[in-house]
Amino acid sequence: MVQAIAASCSPLSSLPLNARLSPFRCSHRRSWRPVEASRSTSTTTWKHSMFIGTRPVLKEGALSVDGKDVLTDVPENVVVTPLTNSSAFVGATSNVEGSRHVFTLGVIQDIRLLCLFRFKIWWMIPRVGVSGSDIPVETQMLLLEVREGSDLEPSDEPSYILFLPVLDGKFRSSLQGNMADELELCIESGDPAIVTSESRKAVFVNYGENPFDLMKESMKFLEKELGTFAVRERKQMPAILDWFGWCTWDAFYQEVNPKGIRQGLKSLSDGGTPAKFIIIDDGWQDTSNEFQKEGEPFVEGSEFGGRLVSIKENQKFRRSENGSLSKAPTDLKEFVSDIKGTYGLKYVYVWHALMGYWGGLLPGAEATKKYNPVLKYPMQSPGNLANMRDLSLDAMENYGVGVIDPATISQFYDDLHSYLVSQGVDGVKVDVQNILETVATDLGGRVSLTRQFQEALENSITVNFQDNSIISCMGQSTDSIYHCQQSAITRASDDYYPQNPATQTLHIAAVAYNSLFLGEVVVPDWDMFYSLHDAAEFHAVARAVGGCPVYVSDKPGNHDFEILKKLVLPDGSVLRAKYPGRPSRDCLFIDPVMDGKSLLKIWNMNNCTGVLGIFNCQGAGSWPCTDKKVIEDAASEISASVSPSDVEFLEEVTGGSWTGDCAIFSFKTGMLCTPIVSGRVNECHLEGFRVRRVNHFSYQGAQSEGAVCSDRIDRPVQFRWSHSSS
Structure with a gap:
């Protein structure tokens, strides 16, 4: 059916x-068609080519599939390491050492292609084209459609070539094109002290006749080859995936409070679609912001200058407040227990940034000084700067980030998560993950620093929570993706922006295309949405086909239950599709x-x-x-x-x-x-x-x-x- x-x-x-x-x-x-692998070297001219169709080889001519040229004019410093019958690593060498190199791999022309690239430091979107000049900077996946036969009489059955820039030692790779239709390889360490003159395993190239099987088999191979991440089907799935949820972000933003949370849970329950999990988003933590003083005019971006001063909840969740729905909490533990008992919640998640908060930890704060935070000012790579700047990172560049000492990061996560468990919290949404690549100087480079933080984070999740209870966010860099050993849910798009009509369709398309890549490693999270909105049904249909968590961020009392009841059963469960859409x-x-x-x-x-x-x-x-x-x-x-x-x-x-x-x-x-x-x-x-x-x-x-x-x-x-x- x-x-x-x-x-x-x-x-x-x-x-x-x-x-x-x-x-x-x-x-x-179409079935998978294996081909044999070998290697040869050009000896006659200054340029050579790769041929994929029987074996990946370096040979004068072109990168071809059954006679169809794909990549031409390949320079002699490009190297190919054959792997399976249909795949190879592609890399390049240089005469000089450096922390960043850009190599030309060859020319791409007159072939349909799909790129997934980072248009902001945090997020990917797709782009289609027909030549190298259509490939954006920071491309993290490139798929080519190869038609067999002649240009005049092409076959109806295409085959596909997949390029996946990966991690090679301490260097992270990405692809980009230029106006000469050349495909370029960029490798970078994120630390001027970490240098190399070569990267021989920078890009994984594979060939197949079904693009979905091709992606699946490629990621399975890389899982074993790299040993730094696991594919989705081998991960424990958090139980929230099968239940309807509510996130507080677009309901309250940073003004989230216990009274409002109770009101929202009650209105969803009274309407017949009870939330069974909640994400208490940004606004619950104990922070300090020297750039946003009470009573002073608001400066856009200053909210990202806040820093964590303790791992506990702020005064909104500890002080008395007048509320008509139930007794006000004396602490987070009492509040969590109250909303679970009153509204039948199964799971309570809370938000925190990878570095604790947007601006990291406050150096010198009594409760956080044991983690040795140091104020560092993020520096973006040329690739990120070539695309779209982001307001939050612009602010962090101005205000700095209190970076946790990598030697204490395991202790920080364990202290934070064990405290949350003691308060009845069941899981976390961990945001701002790509910040690591911007603060890696003097800390071993972006790849090594990401590995340290991701291992510490996932170890803490395993030790403290019972259900692999983590949602990752703002981490669509391959630094993070290829270090995702346990995390099973990751946001797959830029934020849902309810006030911006132009982004509603972009959101759906971006997640769908991003899921081609991300969906082999995680369950893509399509983000929250408003059920009472001009585009509510559009988003609801996408969640129904997305195979993703289903949760809204409605303001209390602002719901369209006719839409919600098409997604949510009376007991709060959802019928989730089997795969990433x-x-x-x-x-x-x-x-x-x-x-x-x-x-x-x-x-x-x-x-x-x-x-x-x-x-x-x-x-x-x-x-x-x-x-x-x-x-x-x-x-x-x-x-x-x-x-x-x-x-x-x-x-x-x-x-x-x-x-x-x-x-x-x-x-x-x-x-x-x-x-x-x-x-x-x-x-x-x-x-x-x-x-x-x-x-x-x-x-x-x-x-x-x-x-x-x-x-x-x-x-x-x-x-x-x-x-x-x-």
């Missing part, structure tokens, strides 16, 4: 929607946000069916770090192809006797229907369909709109959506 959910978000722009999904030929499941294969190399013509399809599975979400992300906002602008006057009709074959791994639930027949169920109308379905999708609404495998099936509905059909999986399903102003 394939459940197909269609969503649009056209009120966020002037783009009218009349989306028609038309037939296409189903592409059959990712774009369908035919969406990997298109831009569903800015090209004015493409819809985004996100697929998933559950134990009985496949799931397909169809989203219109056009016309609302523009991707950051691009000179292109959103097409506001796009065509009034958008077409795409939808088929059960858009769902990968559907054979997991079909059984050996399945003949390929499918039946379609509409969530909106409740109909079992013929392959051609007509429906109206209002602004920010959805149409849902379920397509199920059929061996023998019959149905007699009480309503006149009921219908029965079956269709082959090798034929697409047609949908027609008409924009309506009513």
Whole structure:
């Protein structure tokens, strides 16, 4: 069964929607095709090339797959180390030592590609293109689509080449392009004292015929090769994944308080969707901020100058306050116990930064001086500076960060987490993780410093909490990703910004594409959202297909329970999809946000069916770090192809006797229907369909709109959506 959910978000722009999904030929499941590996060296000219198709080799010519040139003009200082039958490490050497090198790997032209790159220090977004000049600085994943056959008669069945820049010793790698269409490799240590003249295992390159299998097998190989991280399927999953939650951030921001928390939990429970876990976000800790004095005018960014002065809660959670819902707490322990008992909460998480707080620890504070914090001023790498600056890091560059002595970091996390456990807290959300790469000078470099902090953090989680109870955030650098041994949930996008209409569609698209990479290491967290919002249904559908935690950040009393009850069962549990939601294969190399013509399809599975979400992300906002602008006057009709074959791994639930027949169920109308379905999708609404495998099936509905059909999986399903102003 394939459940197909269609969503649009056209009120966020002037783009009218009349989306028609038309037939296409189903592409059959493609098997992994191994190839042999070897190595040879060019001896005749100043430049040479790599060939992948039988064996990864250095040979005059081009990086090719079955005759299709991929990378040309490879300089002689580029080295290839063959690995498996289809993979190799690629690196380069230099005549001089340095803490940062940029090497040319060769020229990429006339090939469809997908990049995942850091547009801010904390976050990745996707970009598609056709040449090296389309590859942004700080690219952390590069996927190429290779069509076999000639340019005039290309094959319908593409293959794929995956480039994953990794960690090589004390150096972290990334990719970038230049205006000459050259693919460049950047390696850096983050510490001028940590230098090298070579990195021979900087980029892992692999080849396959299914992009999802290719990513999975590549990450499994790197897990064993690097030994610094674990893939998602081998990790313990925190129990919050199967329950509905509420985060306090967008409800209160830093003004979070016990009274407001009680009000929010009560209103969700009274409405029939009780929260079973809560994240008490930024605003509960004991901090000091010399840059934001009480009574003085607010200076934007000054909130990031705050520093932790103790590991305990602040006065809001310790003092008496007048509240009509229940007795005010005397400390955090009493408050946690009260809300668990009163509102049936199973899990209470609290927020803290990797360095304790945004500005780290306050040097000289009585309760924190044993951790030897030193004030350091972050320094960003040229790659980060080439993209988008971030307000929070700009502030920390001005105000400094109280960096915990790496020799005491294990003690700090153990003290903090053991105290929280003593107060009844069940887990933590750990934010601001990429800060380490900016303060690594004189501390052994960014890779080594990240390893120290991540090991200390995850060890403390294991010792103090019972359920691998951590959500990681602001850590989308490969420094962190490739040191993720135990953490199983990680935020997969920039923040949810309820007040910014232009970011709603970007958010959904970014998470979906980022999950192609991140989803092999963690369960991607799609972040909180408002259930009462113009784009609420758009976000809710994404959470339904995302295979992710489901939680909102509603202000108390501001809820849309009609939406919430489609996600949350009466006991507070959620029916989470099986895998990270990712774009369908035919969406990997298109831009569903800015090209004015493409819809985004996100697929998933559950134990009985496949799931397909169809989203219109056009016309609302523009991707950051691009000179292109959103097409506001796009065509009034958008077409795409939808088929059960858009769902990968559907054979997991079909059984050996399945003949390929499918039946379609509409969530909106409740109909079992013929392959051609007509429906109206209002602004920010959805149409849902379920397509199920059929061996023998019959149905007699009480309503006149009921219908029965079956269709082959090798034929697409047609949908027609008409924009309506009513």
